[in-house]
Amino acid sequence: MLSEERSKDIETDALSAPAAGRLANPDVRDEFGLETLDMSMGPQHPAMHGLLRLILELDGETVVRCDPVMGYLHRSKEKISENRMYPAVIPITDRIDYMNNMAMEYGYCLAVESLMDVEIPPRADAIRALMNEFSRIMSHIPSIGFLLLELGAFTPILYAFRERERIQTIMEAVTGARMMFHYIRIGGVKADLPEGMPEEMWKYIEGLEERLEPDFVDLIAGNEIFVARTRGVGKMTQEKAVEMGLTGVPLRCTGVEFDVRKHYPYGWYKNLDFDVVTDEAGDVEASYRCRIGEVKQSIRMIKQILENLPEGEVMGDTGRRIRPDEGDGFGRVESARGEYAVHIVSDGTDTPYRVHYRTPCTVNMQLLQEIVPGHYLPDIMPIMGLIDPVSGAWDK
Amino acid sequence: MPQLGQGILKGMGITLRHLFDRKVTRQYPEYKKETFERSRGMLTVDMDRCIACLQCMRICPDHCISIEQTKRDADGSGKAKPYAIGFVIDDSRCMYCSLCVEVCPVNCIYHTEEFEVQAYNRLELARQFGERPVDPTIDPKPAVKKKKPAGKAAAAGAGKGAKAADGEAAPKRTPRRAAKKDDAA
Numbered sequence: 001m002l003s004e005e006r007s008k009d010i011e012t013d014a015l016s017a018p019a020a021g022r023l024a025n026p027d028v029r030d031e032f033g034l035e036t037l038d039m040s041m042g043p044q045h046p047a048m049h050g051l052l053r054l055i056l057e058l059d060g061e062t063v064v065r066c067d068p069v070m071g072y073l074h075r076s077k078e079k080i081s082e083n084r085m086y087p088a089v090i091p092i093t094d095r096i097d098y099m100n101n102m103a104m105e106y107g108y109c110l111a112v113e114s115l116m117d118v119e120i121p122p123r124a125d126a127i128r129a130l131m132n133e134f135s136r137i138m139s140h141i142p143s144i145g146f147l148l149l150e151l152g153a154f155t156p157i158l159y160a161f162r163e164r165e166r167i168q169t170i171m172e173a174v175t176g177a178r179m180m181f182h183y184i185r186i187g188g189v190k191a192d193l194p195e196g197m198p199e200e201m202w203k204y205i206e207g208l209e210e211r212l213e214p215d216f217v218d219l220i221a222g223n224e225i226f227v228a229r230t231r232g233v234g235k236m237t238q239e240k241a242v243e244m245g246l247t248g249v250p251l252r253c254t255g256v257e258f259d260v261r262k263h264y265p266y267g268w269y270k271n272l273d274f275d276v277v278t279d280e281a282g283d284v285e286a287s288y289r290c291r292i293g294e295v296k297q298s299i300r301m302i303k304q305i306l307e308n309l310p311e312g313e314v315m316g317d318t319g320r321r322i323r324p325d326e327g328d329g330f331g332r333v334e335s336a337r338g339e340y341a342v343h344i345v346s347d348g349t350d351t352p353y354r355v356h357y358r359t360p361c362t363v364n365m366q367l368l369q370e371i372v373p374g375h376y377l378p379d380i381m382p383i384m385g386l387i388d389p390v391s392g393a394w395d396k
Numbered sequence: 397m398p399q400l401g402q403g404i405l406k407g408m409g410i411t412l413r414h415l416f417d418r419k420v421t422r423q424y425p426e427y428k429k430e431t432f433e434r435s436r437g438m439l440t441v442d443m444d445r446c447i448a449c450l451q452c453m454r455i456c457p458d459h460c461i462s463i464e465q466t467k468r469d470a471d472g473s474g475k476a477k478p479y480a481i482g483f484v485i486d487d488s489r490c491m492y493c494s495l496c497v498e499v500c501p502v503n504c505i506y507h508t509e510e511f512e513v514q515a516y517n518r519l520e521l522a523r524q525f526g527e528r529p530v531d532p533t534i535d536p537k538p539a540v541k542k543k544k545p546a547g548k549a550a551a552a553g554a555g556k557g558a559k560a561a562d563g564e565a566a567p568k569r570t571p572r573r574a575a576k577k578d579d580a581a
Contacts, residue, residue: 084457085455087495088455088457088493088495090493091457091491091493091495092457155407155411159414162420165420172432172434172435173432173434174434175434176432176434176435176436176494176507177435177436177492180491180492180493182493182494191434194432194433194434214410214413215410215414218406218407218410219406219407219410219411220407221403222402222403222406222407223403223404223407224400224401224402224403224404225404226403227403
């Protein structure tokens with residue numbers, strides 16, 4: 001991948017490395033006295049997923065070096081969590097990954113519950129999984145739209161947001177908010193599904209199944225411009241993906257079968273029948289195919305849950321004050337972007353002693369440093385679409 | 397290998413078909429989105445029902461509720477009870493998490509359907525509900541982390557469960573699950 005000299009430079013000091021002297025074609029430099037160009041892309045950039053700065057070193061239009069600089073949206077979520085009571089941290093976790101909020105709540109609640117002696121009612125477990133899958137669709141479909149938008153296609157983002165809007169309406173009817181749900185609680189969920197909601201969800205899911213094939217597969221997958229811009233771009237091997245600790249779609253699009261829902265099942269996922277979607281190619285096009293496949297699997301799961309929705313309570317008995325025992329709590333879930341884990345250290349008081357959020361975006365971002373060098377400058381945007389990072393999640 | 401341009405033509409056919417679909421957008425200020433029973437809009441307080449228990453103020457993660465409490469015989473029973481003479485909700489801080497609504501014992505604080513709010517400065521966003529205005533800039537709950545003293549915590553931990561039978565204090569930072577297994581063995 002990288003030359004030895006390059007790797008050494010990254011190790012020594014990535015940010016202050018001198019610009020000159022690393023041309024893609026050193027012979028040309030000797031002949032004409034050319035030098036590379038240092039350029040900063042972001043933090044305010046229309047196509048950047050939030051606030052990310054990329055320090056690029058360019059040789060013509062070829063990227064020689066790409067150093068992502070994170071931290072422009074740092075909101076010290078972990079420190080704030082230490083000063084709040086356990087239930088009051090849940091709205092904070094909503095704002096970590098603001099495209100897939102439900103998984104963020106779920107991971108935190110699983111971590112707290114691992115410290116407590118509380119039994120989650122089966123209906124609450126099923127509703128959690130149901131809402132989680134809706135949240136995943138709500139995240140995957142717009143991320144396909146964003147990928148296409150950055151490549152210059154405007155139509156898919158409109159179709160994607162049409163779907164997102166419809167799911168948001170369902171979410172608002174169930175949880176009370178369109179994005180910051182605050183629905184999954186320690187011990188269960190906030191409230192049962194409203195009257196008639198399962199039927200409405202079923203109707204929507206059947207409609208989405210019909211619309212998915214023409215609007216997101218036929219429109220995009222065969223398009224020559226899309227294929228030319230994405231096939232072979234951001235290609236990586238399985239070994240590299242595992243080595244970098246990637247999770248989620250960037251890992252699965254190289255062919256590694258890993259999904260927390262399948263391999264470390266939690267909650268209602270133990271009872272569901274679904275496949276882990278993988279692809280062999282490991283490039284941007286493969287990640288697009290993976291996302292479409294995962295949306296289809298989510299639809300399949302939602303149908304299964306709605307078919308056998310258990311009856312009963314939706315809230316376990318946690319007592320009036322939530323005060324977990326001393327010790328380490330851990331919860332891991334598969335969010336739309338990869339493995340999301342929460343580690344809580346409790347000292348037996350009302351507030352956590354320490355909370356750590358392991359967000360997939362932070363880890364998946366190192367991919368930029370590894371695979372962008374050698375690509376053209378306009379290829380950075382499709383590669384960002386492959387990772388599909390969310391600013392709130394990598395900075396926390 | 398399909399002919400070049402076929403995919404683009406197919407895509408154009410799909411977009412053409414959508415031309416005849418029903419519109420999915422609405423003209424916002426004229427046509428507003430429907431709200432639901434559970435929709436979390438701006439907060440409001442019914443001061444006649446408020447018993448000044450201060451629970452909403454304590455639970456609020458953003459410290460956006462400030463209450464000034466006095467004692468007053470409001471219902472003519474001859475006994476002076478806590479009374480909220482000042483009540484302010486600072487909308488510039490509120491994040492509509494609904495924790496105060498859930499904790500209120502008399503359901504006097506609740507969400508309305510209102511979600512549009514605008515002001516020229518932040519102080520205008522603080523809405524007063526009581527007789528006497530409260531300064532919203534003063535933090536009602538200064539951030540002091542109350543920690544149980546180490547000895548007390550250990551004693552409480554030991555007194556709680558089966559661990560007391562062993563006569564040992566709970567070991568620090570041991571997962572509950574692991575501790576349980578030990579108990580069973």
